[in-house]
Amino acid sequence: MPPFSQRSAIVDLGSNSVRLVVFEGVVRNPLPIFNEKVTLKLGRGLDASGHLNEEGVALAMDVLGRFHTVARAMGAEPFEVVATAAVRDASNGPDFVSAIRARMPGVTIRVLEGTEEADYSARGVLCSLPEANGLVADIGGGSLELIHVADSQYHEAVTTKLGVIRLQDRAQGSVERAREIADEMLSEVNWLPGMTGRPLYLVGGAFRALARLQIARTRYPLSLVHLFTLSEGECREMVDWVVDAPRRTLEKLPNSPRKRLGDAPFAATVLRSLMERVRPSKVVFSIDGLREGWYMKHVASSVAGGDPMTALANDMAGRLARNPDLSHALVGWTAPLFPDETPVQKRLRTLACTLSDIGSYDHPEYRGEQTYQRVMHCHGVGFEHSARAFIGLTLAVRYEVPTDSALIEPSRYLLSRTEVDRATRLGQALRLAYALCAGTTVLLEECRILVEDEKLVLILGARSVRAAGSNVRRRLERLAAFMGLTAEMREE
Template sequence: MSLSAQRSAIVDLGSNSVRLVVFEGVARNPLPIFNEKVTLKLGRGLDATGRLNDEGVTLAMDVLGRFHTVARAMGAEPFEVLATAAVRDASNGPDFVSAIRARMPGVPIRVLEGTEEADYAARGVLCGLPEANGLVADIGGGSLELIHVADGQYYEALTTKLGVIRLQDRAKGSIESAAEIASELLREVNWLPGMTGRPLYLVGGAFRALARLQIARTQYPLNLVHLFTLSEGEAREMSDWVIGASKRTLEKLPNAPRKRLGDAPFAAVVLKCLMERVRPSKVVFSVDGLREGWYMKHVASSVAGDDPMTALAEEMAGRLARSVTLSNALTGWTAPLFRDETPWQRRLRQLACTLSDIGSYDHPEYRAEQTYQRVMHCHGVGFEHAARAFIGLTLAVRYEVAMDASLIEPSRQLLSRSEIDRAVRLGLALRLAYTLCAGTTVLLEECRLLVEDQQLVLILGARSVRAAGSAVRRRFERLAAVMQLECQVREE
């Protein structure tokens, strides 16, 4: 199997559920091509009995046998099973692992220590957010891992017995008791006050359930949990609402995570106690955790230093655009229109230039729509929601979307007026550029834009003069009008 076709697989055997993920290739952004989860509740009753739940153990044997068959049929290598808190703490954990080895011959099975679990969770968050600087909280059924991340690595890390199943058992289902238990355990973590005022990154299925409920409840315009972000106040209000809402109220929400509804109030309790302890600057949900951390460490360590957004943009352009060499020229060509941009704004402009031709092979009537949806919904670990909204709107304008189209409503909701204006300006500039150069660097180098004396100036060289036509004039005038400048064309 070639490197590009290489597949890898991991079974994440947790206290609440077991999941098989098969990744395609070796790339900076993990690409799952198979993802299946089964709820086992292995950790139910663990604190009282000291043993794994018998019903869950029986079900696990059948599920793991299926996962073994699927991963081998897909040619996954490496293929590994990682077991976490429930198996680690249970008296019958070693016997369970022996039974798994018999069911999955030749597959490495590792029971992670708490610090190892935290290590993988930290790597997973850093996979999508290499610039993360704050506290990672990874909640499972049996444990809660807390990790301090900064500068592309992690520092303090520990595990606590604050998984949602274990917390429910210890609190006997009482939210009030759960809050007391969580507060007491978190007070014992002496380095947590040092995280005050930094972002709080939430990982794990029970935390993801909170995000899904909030997205549905608020009719948030983008149904993506990954990098869904709340202010501290919004997160507190959400937590109070989840704790106080009836199960029936939660069930009525569209796309409600029904299997997690019983866990959600206890996850909200843990979140509230964490926020009381660290007062975060914001709360960021991440779908990347242990599994993606394993992938980055064991499969894609060679590309771990690459920027995830740039890597994804270049990969998409390589598959869908006519040229992969034009982006740098476009970034330079559009620069005179954005003299006041911040480093982050320049980065978004550069990414938009890289992705600016990914609709070239789509039907002309649907290029704006398909390109916009492709950017907004692509599986890209590093794309924050506002970044998707800016780049998606830019490319939709580049493909002549109607500005009142319902298609771009998510961008209207997620972006400020000034950001929308920048996206429109860049989209119109890109449309002009492609009209002039037909996607070729040689023709783009024959012309350039300038802003001087309240005028937008288009300077055309000999070949670009011959390539110019009424469409060029029309699109140039539209760009100038949006910028509220007079327009002038010069030949040289």
């Protein structure tokens, strides 16, 4: 493989399923280019028999043989298999690992201890949310890892036997009994009370299934589980609904995760018990967990200190914009229009300026639509939904999408009226800036904009005067009218 196509691969061999993920490159935002999962249920019956499920073992051999062939054909290096709770706890786990080594020669195979599994899960969440400060709960088929994250690292960590397969087996399919078991086990985690009032970050397929059900049920405008966020009250209501709803009700929802519906009430039961102990400030779902944590530790540790949203914005601008270096000048040029912004608002404005020209090579009839969809649906681990909505709306306005268009309804749903107004103001300012400078730094630096005595004033230097025409005046007047000001152009 050529150097720019460096690839790495991990097989996550869990108690419920096995998944191969192949990542492309060494970048701050893990980029999966192959992702395939097969349900094995290796942990089914483990507590009663002490052994891995025989049917799952037989299927695993075939699946792992395929995964080995695919990863090698794609040139993945490093390439590792990591096994978790079921293989770790089963008496025939060592024999199973020996059989895997025979099927996958030359591949590193590791059975993770509970603390290692917690470490990877914590790194995965911190990959998306470097400033996370709260409790990570990573649920699998055989175990539930609980990890305290803060200051870009994890502190306390514990593994419990509250995976959804194991819990169903121990409770003999009774949700009521499962709640008793969850309450008992969680009461033994003595540091949990210290997590009260902090965010709760949920990782794992069974928790993701809850998010998918809630997204479908509430007609949430983005079908993205990653960083889907609920208030404590919303999450409690969701949990009660999942536990009580008949299966046929869940099955009728669009994009219902059918293979996970049997697990959903038990995942909800664990979540309810957990919430009663920590009363989180909010609940955030993350698709980044063990596999992304492995990637950040073994492949991308050199870039782990970067901000994921900034890294993605710079990457997109580098590939799609005419002049990626213009963004810094745009940030300074638009600043006088936002004198009262908070640090978070300034960060979003900076990201929007960085991404403001990524539609430059799209067809003129579809630039607005393409750019909006690109921002709203791009694979970026750090983009919270509200950030996507703000930046997407800003760029839609920059490309003159009508503000009442159905296209931007997700932004209107996700943002407050104040943030919609800020995004619209910034989008119109960027539209004016590009009319003035045509994407060049030298022309933008020749002019400036300011608010003065109920006027929006555009001050033009010698070359920018020659570049300013009726199009510039129209855009200035539109921005001024939106801000409730009158427009004025001056020569410097």
